[in-house]
Each structure stands twice: as C-alpha cells, then as structure tokens.
Amino acid sequence: MTQTEASYHRAPGDAPAPPAGCPVNDFTPFAADYVADPYAVLDGLRDTPVFYSRELGYLVVTGMEDISEIFLDPAAFGSQNVQDPVFPLSATAHAVLSAPDFDPVAVMSNRQPPAHGRIRNHTKQGFSNRRMRILEPYIRGRSHDLVDAMMAAASPADFVARFAHPLPGETIFRFIGFPESDDEKLKGWCSDRLAFSWGNPSEAEQTDIAHKMLAYWRYCRSVVAAKVDDPGDDFASELLAVHKRDPAELTYREVESIVYGLSFAGHEIVSHFLSNALICLLSRRSQWRQICADATLIPAALEEVLRFESPQTSWRRVANTDTEVAGVKVPAGTNIFMSLAAANHQPDIFEEPGEFDIHRPNARNHISFGKGIHFCLGARLARLEAVVALEVLTERLPSMRLVEGQSLQRFANITFRGPKELLVAWDP
Numbered sequence: 473m474t475q476t477e478a479s480y481h482r483a484p485g486d487a488p489a490p491p492a493g494c495p496v497n498d499f500t501p502f503a504a505d506y507v508a509d510p511y512a513v514l515d516g517l518r519d520t521p522v523f524y525s526r527e528l529g530y531l532v533v534t535g536m537e538d539i540s541e542i543f544l545d546p547a548a549f550g551s552q553n554v555q556d557p558v559f560p561l562s563a564t565a566h567a568v569l570s571a572p573d574f575d576p577v578a579v580m581s582n583r584q585p586p587a588h589g590r591i592r593n594h595t596k597q598g599f600s601n602r603r604m605r606i607l608e609p610y611i612r613g614r615s616h617d618l619v620d621a622m623m624a625a626a627s628p629a630d631f632v633a634r635f636a637h638p639l640p641g642e643t644i645f646r647f648i649g650f651p652e653s654d655d656e657k658l659k660g661w662c663s664d665r666l667a668f669s670w671g672n673p674s675e676a677e678q679t680d681i682a683h684k685m686l687a688y689w690r691y692c693r694s695v696v697a698a699k700v701d702d703p704g705d706d707f708a709s710e711l712l713a714v715h716k717r718d719p720a721e722l723t724y725r726e727v728e729s730i731v732y733g734l735s736f737a738g739h740e741i742v743s744h745f746l747s748n749a750l751i752c753l754l755s756r757r758s759q760w761r762q763i764c765a766d767a768t769l770i771p772a773a774l775e776e777v778l779r780f781e782s783p784q785t786s787w788r789r790v791a792n793t794d795t796e797v798a799g800v801k802v803p804a805g806t807n808i809f810m811s812l813a814a815a816n817h818q819p820d821i822f823e824e825p826g827e828f829d830i831h832r833p834n835a836r837n838h839i840s841f842g843k844g845i846h847f848c849l850g851a852r853l854a855r856l857e858a859v860v861a862l863e864v865l866t867e868r869l870p871s872m873r874l875v876e877g878q879s880l881q882r883f884a885n886i887t888f889r890g891p892k893e894l895l896v897a898w899d900p
C-alpha cells in the first residue's frame with residue numbers, strides 16, 4: 473500500500489509499549505462473549521476506566537468524561553487511524569493495494585485540521601435541513617415499497633435483507649448519484665470495507681477484500697469522471713461544481729474520496745441502527761405498542777436505541793504527542809480505542825443503564841455520534857431514515873414480532889454492531 477500522511481487507509485505500524493503503570497489485560501472485541509453482549513463484558517471492566525489491551529495493542533478508554541476530552545482535543549488525539557486495518561495486512565493484500573491508482577486521500581473522519589475543516593464545510597452542504605426535506609419523500613416511498621415486497625413474500629421474513637440493508641444503501645447511493653443498476657455490487661463492497669478496516673480477516677480473506685476495495689475505488693473514480701462532462705442532480709455533481717469553481721478549495725482527488733467515504737459511512741451502520749431498533753422495541757412489547765399508538769414517541773425511542781444498543785460501539789484515535797488520559801501518561805503514537813458502548817451505559821449518567829426505556833429523559837446525552845470537530849456529519853440523515861422507517865413499519869405492521877428461538881449472529885469486528893439476519897413475523 474503506497475501511503476502518505478493523507479492516505480485514506482494506512483498500514484498499521486508497530487504499537488509503542490503499553491504506557492507505564494497502566495493496567496494491562498486480554499480484552500478483545502473479537503471474543504465471542506463480547507460479540508454476543510459487549511455490555512456484560514464492559515460492566516465487568518467498569519472499575520478500570522483506562523487499560524491497555526494486549527490483544528489489540530490499543531489503550532482502551534471507557535469513561536464518558538475521558539472520551540469526551542479525547543474527542544475535544546484533536547491536536548493531542550488525531551483521527552488519522554480511524555479507517556486503518558486493526559491488524560497488519562498480509563503481504564499479498566498489501567501488494568494488491570499497492571496498485572499505483574489505489575490512492576484515495578483522507579477527507580473527513582481521518583483527515584486532520586486545517587484541511588478537515590475546509591473539506592467538511594463543503595460536504596456538510598449535502599446534509600442541510602433543506603436537503604433532508606428533499607430526501608424524506610424518497611425514504612418514505614422506498615420504505616413503503618420494501619414493506620409491500622416483504623408482505624408479498626409472506627411472514628416470516630429476514631428484516632435485514634428485506635428492509636434494513638436496502639433502505640439506507642439505496643438512499644445514500646441515490647444521494648451521491650450512483651446508478652440503481654450498481655446497487656447490488658455496491659452493497660457487497662461496503663460489507664467488504666467493514667471487514668477490511670474493523671475486522672480481523674484471514675490472509676485469504678484479506679486478498680479477496682483487497683481486490684474488491686481496489687474495484688470499489690476504481691468504480692467511485694469512474695462515476696465521478698462520468699459526471700465531469702455530464703453532471704446530474706446529485707451530490708457528486710455538486711462537489712464537482714465546487715471543484716470546478718476553485719480546484720484548490722476542493723481537489724479532484726478529494727471529490728473522488730468523499731464519494732468513496734460517504735458511500736460506506738451512510739450505509740451499513742444505518743442498517744444496523746434499524747435492526748437494533750427492532751430488536752430493542754419488539755422484544756419489549758409494551759414499548760412497541762406505545763410507539764404504534766403514538767408516532768410522536770418515535771424520535772425519543774430512537775435516541776434510546778442509540779444509547780442502549782448503538783450500531784457503533786467504539787471509535788479510534790492516536791496520541792499525536794506525549795499526553796495523559798485519565799491520569800495515565802500516554803506516549804505519542806499510542807493507538808486509543810474509545811468504548812462508546814461503555815460510556816453509553818455509565819451508571820452515574822444513565823440511571824439503570826441496562827434498562828431500555830423510550831421515556832428516558834437524558835437518552836440524547838449518548839455519545840454514539842462522537843463529539844467535536846468530527847461529530848457525525850450524517851447524524852441528521854441517520855435519524856431521518858430511522859424515524860421514517862419506524863413510522864412506516866408501526867403503521868403498516870403493528871403486529872410485527874421477533875421470531876422466537878432465533879439466535880442472533882453478529883459479524884465480529886471492533887466497532888459496528890448489528891445482526892446478520894433478523895427474522896420477523898406478523899399477522900396476515
């Protein structure tokens with residue numbers, strides 16, 4: 473992989489030794505018990521707000537206040553590692569990604585100030601309230617279509633395949649300007665990217681994924697290139713217009729890389745958000761009934777889903793300088809794993825954190841969208857998609873329930889959490 477400071481993905485280097493005096497343990501998000509229930513594992517670690525995971529080679533931080541301080545100090549804690557593979561890449565995968573044209577640049581989550589602010593200013597135009605109002609009828613229409621198709625196929629059905637996966641994918645792909653005919657391959661590529669940056673793929677899987685990542689990047693480049701002379705009514709074309717007005721303000725490579733970045737950022741995580749919402753609500757029938765009877769309760773219910781069972785349970789940073797976290801002296805170069813899941817279940821902030829309650833007054837104080845200069849740019853879109861989806865589902869399928877006895881399988885990775893499959897049934 474050819475890489476510079478601003479490369480989108482960087483091969484992980486050697487981690488510095490654990491900080492002196494810091495507790496060290498074998499915590500790993502790849503352990504079966506963590507994949508099944510991270511909250512139970514994290515509860516057991518509550519007395520150690522910062523520790524070093526030998527398995528990951530990362531400093532793990534679990535307290536809301538410490539995590540907030542890290543998010544709010546981008547000079548000391550850089551985000552350049554957030555899209556990197558967790559573990560070293562195999563030589564073959566490395567060779568595939570060393571193709572001279574595999575050169576996406578860091579644009580937002582992994583870009584550092586001051587360039588980050590310049591690029592974010594242009595990208596945020598796509599997520600304004602006005603834009604959301606334009607997208608809303610599309611999301612509602614597709615939600616109805618997907619429910620129609622799910623009902624036509626009869627109960628029970630896999631909610632992930634039938635609804636949670638297609639809705640956010642199609643929404644973000646239309647928003648960017650990808651043609652519908654490419655949806656299926658795009659959906660597959662996004663799952664591959666999740667495994668690449670946050671999973672622990674075997675050597676053979678890494679090589680396969682590396683080929684697909686290269687194809688994905690080349691695809692993004694070709695879509696952008698086609699819009700240079702033939703712009704559409706889409707966000708990629710708007711970014712190109714900014715570039716055309718002032719190429720120094722937004723470079724061509726940055727436009728390509730934003731397209732590459734957003735197509736992933738807006739997809740799989742929202743699928744998990746929708747599935748997690750159903751898991752929380754359908755397994756607590758009285759709360760499901762309440763939102764069926766009163767749709768104005770849906771936004772608050774979704775904030776509680778983001779707190780209680782977030783689709784994103786962690787995020788990363790790296791110490792740019794010798795610094796300190798929760799009283800522990802941390803050398804420059806230390807990778808940091810912030811456990812958003814632990815912070816979202818902190819008992820002195822959220823009363824009875826293990827209880828799911830759509831009426832929790834401070835659910836919105838969760839940290840699932842991050843904080844500070846990198847605060848999730850797509851939060852408004854994610855919330856809109858989930859509100860509309862639940863409005864449609866509660867109206868059309870109030871009798872929906874989880875199929876009893878199913879055991880939920882989740883893909884082991886350090887950050888994203890949602891079921892691979894979710895069987896739901898309803899009355900005819």
Ligand code: HEM
Pocket residue numbers: 543551580581582592644734737738739741742745782783784787839840841842843844845846847848849850851853854
């Ligand atoms: C429930 C769904 C989502 C969750 C939980 C989520 C969570 C996050 C988190 C934790 C961050 C890092 C924040 C930080 O470093 O302070 C982030 C950044 C980001 N998210 Fe999301 N996200 C979601 C949906 C989306 C969607 C739908 C999009 C776009 C279509 C999106 C685009 C982005 C972008 C571009 C960034 C980087 C922003 C920057 O660095 O300035 N996200 N998100």
